Amino acid sequence: MERQTIWHPCTQMKDLEQYGLIRAHSGKGIYIYDEQGKSYIDAVSSWWVNLFGHANPRIARAIAEQASQLEHVIFAGVTHEPARRLADRLVDLMPEDISRVFFADNGSAAVECAMKMSYGYRRNTGQAERNRFVYLTNGYHGETLGALSLCGEDLYTELYGPIMPRNIRAQGPDCFRCPYGRTRDDCACECFEHMERILEEQASEITAVMVEPLAQFAGGFKFYPPLYLKKLRECTARHGVHLILDEIATGFGRTGTMFAMEQAGITPDLVCVSKGVTSGTLPLSAVLTTDEIYGAFYADYTEMKAFLHSHSYTGNPLACAAAVETLNIFRDDDVINVNRAKAAHLRKAVEARFAGHPNVGEIRSLGFICAVELVSDPATKEPFDWKARTGYQIYRKAVERGALLRNLGDVVYFLPPYVITEEQIDELADIAIASVTDVLGE
Ligand code: PMP
Secondary structure: OOOOOOOOOOOOHHHHHOOOOOOEEEEEEOEEEEOOOOEEEEOOHHHHOOOOOEOOHHHHHHHHHHHOOOOOOOOOOOOOHHHHHHHHHHHHHOOOOEEEEEEEOOHHHHHHHHHHHHHHHHHHOOOOOOOEEEEEOOOOOOOOHHHHOOOOOHHHHHHHHHHOOOOEEEOOOOOOOOOOOOEOOEOOOOOHHHHHHHHHHHHHHEEEEEEOOOEEOOOOOEEOOHHHHHHHHHHHHHOOOEEEEEOOOOOOOOOOOOOHHHHOOOOOOEEEEOHHHHOOOOOOEEEEEEHHHHHOOOOOHHHOOOOOOOOOOOOOHHHHHHHHHHHHHHHHOOHHHHHHHHHHHHHHHHHHHHOOOOOEEEEEEEOOEEEEEEOOEOOOOEOOOHHHOHHHHHHHHHHHOOEEOOEEOOEEEEOOOOOOOHHHHHHHHHHHHHHHHHHHOO
16 A cells, blocks of 8 residues: 555545545646546646646746756845846736735735735834725635635635634625626626625724635636726725735636736736746745835834745745746737637637536636536526535546546636647537536436
């Protein structure tokens, strides 16, 4: 018996008694190959990070060249060209008022930084009583305790309630089961009333609102209209509350624009980016913010206003070099425009196979994401009993058939690397519908 010393993430380890692990050996483009040479389409871009395929030669070269020059260096009191270039490029992609970049090394760490910057701003400007954050139902911002305290999905938080900071949960949009009986294309975001009420009644104790713009990923690929963000920006500004956009999953083209916020035409106070920034090769994240927030920390040292926050691998040169090359690919290959036709094909391929299935509640897409919510009865939108683990069974079947097509509850989703071809999209959609019929019948 092989030793099992590794405790895998987001996994009930007992499941491994029944289902083994994929033993990844190599990757190329959209495929992962196991030690026996069997291929799997990486339909989820390895947790939403990969943009330009595994073992991408351009990014591999950029990392290798950087590794032979300077692999890492402390980032306090030291700077380097890959970080400087990346910071300038990121700022150039942001709305005009976003001008400062703070590097961290994973998404959750960026969320923690943004929270501390928002509250640090309050402390440094005499508003220490504004010490709470507002977040949305179905939102997700990471696993560390601060980030988890902004998670609107009980599955992830329930166990840890007693050790998390207490923040304020606002009922957010739920377009598939809209309580106002409206549709995504025909609504005035009536659901904003919940957030509006909280901000009206409690603004004096609130420092910031944190949301995933347009698409709540881990909460079940729930998409909501840009109008909600417009209202949120207007209302937070009116009450002097910061707006923090978590673009960790939505950023770098995933929702059809470079950043989701562009579709609402808003400027937040703080933005978190990570995941796709290195095209899924190395961990890196950043918080981008305004001169106003930056300025609140800028003072003589003895005023004790500095942002004394650090991570060992902050601004890692290899990761920064990978990120600069990622942005070069966006520019050289006109990725945002080229993606449009492929994303439309993805939607069509999924619709063609799934629309007639009796358990399809909704097929929804946004940019380069397509998600199918499976229900026990589409007429009532009644979900399956969660204990049946329907989505999980489908995932298992898809793995057997050669696709890493993960589920979130009973939502099966397609979020492949952008380098996927139309033929490969068709192949993936074929595997997906076959896996669904394996589990649920025709
Ligand atoms: N925010 C969002 C929107 C995410 O999807 C994730 C990761 N799934 C995170 C934050 C946390 O990032 P990380 O896993 O790198 O800590």
